[in-house]
Amino acid sequence: MKFTTLDDGTPDGRLHLVSRDLARIQPADGVVALQALLEAWDTHAPALEQQYAALNAGGGTPFDVGRALAPLPRAWQWLDGSAYQSHGELMAKVFGKKAETEASRPLMYQGISDHFLAPTQDVPLPSEDDGIDFEGEFGIICDEVPMGTTADAARGHIRLLVQINDWSLRAIAPLEMVTGFGWVQCKPACSMAPVAVTPDELGAQWRDARIDLPLLVDWNGERFGAARGYEMGFGFDQLIAHAARTRRLVAGTVIGSGTVSNPDFREVGSSCIAERRGIEMLDLGGAKTGFMRFGDRVRMECIGADGVSVFGAIDQTVVKA
Amino acid sequence: MKFTTLDDGTPDGRLHLVSRDLARIQPADGVVALQALLEAWDTHAPALEQQYAALNAGGGTPFDVGRALAPLPRAWQWLDGSAYQSHGELMAKVFGKKAETEASRPLMYQGISDHFLAPTQDVPLPSEDDGIDFEGEFGIICDEVPMGTTADAARGHIRLLVQINDWSLRAIAPLEMVTGFGWVQCKPACSMAPVAVTPDELGAQWRDARIDLPLLVDWNGERFGAARGYEMGFGFDQLIAHAARTRRLVAGTVIGSGTVSNPDFREVGSSCIAERRGIEMLDLGGAKTGFMRFGDRVRMECIGADGVSVFGAIDQTVVKA
Numbered sequence: 001m002k003f004t005t006l007d008d009g010t011p012d013g014r015l016h017l018v019s020r021d022l023a024r025i026q027p028a029d030g031v032v033a034l035q036a037l038l039e040a041w042d043t044h045a046p047a048l049e050q051q052y053a054a055l056n057a058g059g060g061t062p063f064d065v066g067r068a069l070a071p072l073p074r075a076w077q078w079l080d081g082s083a084y085q086s087h088g089e090l091m092a093k094v095f096g097k098k099a100e101t102e103a104s105r106p107l108m109y110q111g112i113s114d115h116f117l118a119p120t121q122d123v124p125l126p127s128e129d130d131g132i133d134f135e136g137e138f139g140i141i142c143d144e145v146p147m148g149t150t151a152d153a154a155r156g157h158i159r160l161l162v163q164i165n166d167w168s169l170r171a172i173a174p175l176e177m178v179t180g181f182g183w184v185q186c187k188p189a190c191s192m193a194p195v196a197v198t199p200d201e202l203g204a205q206w207r208d209a210r211i212d213l214p215l216l217v218d219w220n221g222e223r224f225g226a227a228r229g230y231e232m233g234f235g236f237d238q239l240i241a242h243a244a245r246t247r248r249l250v251a252g253t254v255i256g257s258g259t260v261s262n263p264d265f266r267e268v269g270s271s272c273i274a275e276r277r278g279i280e281m282l283d284l285g286g287a288k289t290g291f292m293r294f295g296d297r298v299r300m301e302c303i304g305a306d307g308v309s310v311f312g313a314i315d316q317t318v319v320k321a
Numbered sequence: 322m323k324f325t326t327l328d329d330g331t332p333d334g335r336l337h338l339v340s341r342d343l344a345r346i347q348p349a350d351g352v353v354a355l356q357a358l359l360e361a362w363d364t365h366a367p368a369l370e371q372q373y374a375a376l377n378a379g380g381g382t383p384f385d386v387g388r389a390l391a392p393l394p395r396a397w398q399w400l401d402g403s404a405y406q407s408h409g410e411l412m413a414k415v416f417g418k419k420a421e422t423e424a425s426r427p428l429m430y431q432g433i434s435d436h437f438l439a440p441t442q443d444v445p446l447p448s449e450d451d452g453i454d455f456e457g458e459f460g461i462i463c464d465e466v467p468m469g470t471t472a473d474a475a476r477g478h479i480r481l482l483v484q485i486n487d488w489s490l491r492a493i494a495p496l497e498m499v500t501g502f503g504w505v506q507c508k509p510a511c512s513m514a515p516v517a518v519t520p521d522e523l524g525a526q527w528r529d530a531r532i533d534l535p536l537l538v539d540w541n542g543e544r545f546g547a548a549r550g551y552e553m554g555f556g557f558d559q560l561i562a563h564a565a566r567t568r569r570l571v572a573g574t575v576i577g578s579g580t581v582s583n584p585d586f587r588e589v590g591s592s593c594i595a596e597r598r599g600i601e602m603l604d605l606g607g608a609k610t611g612f613m614r615f616g617d618r619v620r621m622e623c624i625g626a627d628g629v630s631v632f633g634a635i636d637q638t639v640v641k642a
Binding site for chain 1: 395397398400403426428429430431432433434435436445446447451468469490493496497498499500501502503504505506507509510563564566567568571574642
């Protein structure tokens with residue numbers, strides 16, 4: 001199934017089913033908002049599957065992505081991993097840190113989840129001097145996960161896949177990183193692509209709890225990266241188990257992959273500016289690429305094996321808050 | 322005004338007013354839950370003030386603290402500071418880190434907020450080997466705070482004061498601290514004392530956006546600490562401004578002080594075991610005090626200038642999850 005949430009003036013919006021080709025939508029019958037579905041998935045899913053089949057056969061109304069909010073416009077919990085080792089190792093090399101930890105256990109932080117930005121809305125940020133950067137990621141949304149759940153058991157809790165831009169303010173990052181307390185100021189609200197999909201929609205491109213498709217990132221209309229999603233050092237199942245080690249995860253918890261990155265980043269490009277700057281530091285002795293300016297635009301999209309956009313596009317402009 | 326939330330089977334519970342002496346309660350008329358009040362404080366406050374005055378004059382029903390949830394049983398955002406410099410400096414000394422950062426800008430992390438434990442419920446944790454520790458803190462709950470709000474302007478957004486136990490798993494802390502990503506596994510759900518109060522209830526004991534009262538901490542029936550709340554290096558106004566630098570704060574955001582601590586911790590004691598162990602490392606060459614065991618109990622309370630418990634007591638037993 002594919003879902004989107006339209007703005008109806010309420011904080012949680014109105015849940016809609018989206019046809020497989022992303023062309024048409026209809027309101028989900030029996031469930032008003034995505035959070036409610038995640039809290040009682042097994043209750044609602046059979047009826048929604050029927051509605052989805054009927055929508056794919058015809059009917060519905062055209063999908064106007066400009067009305068879409070984030071599929072989950074607010075979540076009780078957002079935990080972001082950093083599961084691509086090529087990114088972690090590069091950053092460690094550039095900043096002179098040891099990357100050992102990354103190999104033995106996932107990196108993860110808890111970020112702002114009271115609002116996710118809509119996929120086409122402007123992104124208000126306070127200052128260009130903060131080093132405005134995008135981070136293209138994949139993510140999952142789970143139902144309730146008991147404390148102590150194993151990675152194997154975690155797979156059954158992955159209800160939806162999503163695509164995320166984890167906005168980052170790089171000038172603040174070193175100040176926060178040195179404290180050991182993690183990110184607050186350097187991680188403002190994230191954006192989410194307009195469509196959330198059940199894992200079965202990806203077919204063979206969902207394997208080992210990873211999305212085996214590239215993430216296409218364009219900055220001001222130029223291709224910036226097309227890194228492959230599969231190459232996570234830890235799958236989403238392992239990220240869930242890591243998060244659930246000492247807490248139960250509330251239904252609707254969103255877990256991110258971290259910046260999609262591949263070892264051949266010089267060929268496939270990067271999903272964030274910081275990575276490209278890191279490559280420049282290694283190859284050229286210094287970073288050449290600047291961070292984003294107000295008025296800059298970033299577009300992120302993932303095309304499925306069937307040629308259809310999996311999550312729809314995030315396409316946003318950064319503006320002065 | 323003083324508020325508590327009783328368990329009525331819903332996730333947000335039922336908001337009640339509590340008499341000034343904490344003896345009696347009555348359901349808040351016109352507002353079902355605390356989150357709704359925080360989202361429209363000015364709309365609801367005048368009528369609640371009248372109800373509160375009437376309750377203090379008589380009426381209501383006895384306050385059975387065993388039915389109380391956390392005043393805000395779940396919040397969209399929980400940001401915990403570490404604003405007591407004596408604690409930060411001691412920890413830095415013991416663990417060989419520089420404490421510079423702490424002096425120039427507040428330490429803060431984002432933690433789990435989808436549930437706060439009720440003040441007298443058992444605390445389920447997975448393993449004694451994780452180094453189970455309490456952290457007695459004060460906190461504030463704000464209404465919506467725009468991005469870029471100054472410390473001066475932040476004071477007007479402080480709607481409620483609360484008392485918190487920020488449970489910590491110390492054996493995991495060094496593994497997470499070294500990553501720079503902050504705490505996930507080492508910070509399970511926090512507990513909140515049963516009563517949230519408006520700042521005016523503290524009279525002269527609310528000054529400079531700090532609570533000028535000691536926090537009494539008892540571990541298995543013995544006094545462990547009575548540190549003074551006032552001695553924060555940054556007031557709650559500054560903590561709010563720090564948090565709101567690059568994000569708007571959603572109404573109902575909870576911000577914590579970090580472990581209450583004073584420079585004369587050898588006399589007044591500590592609000593967490595880690596601090597006492599740090600003192601032992603300095604004074605005795607090694608930590609003597611162990612962390613908590615299943616079956617251990619911790620009680621935290623703050624007594625006002627009028628001799629009445631300000632927030633009611635947190636009184637909990639740690640159990641195997």
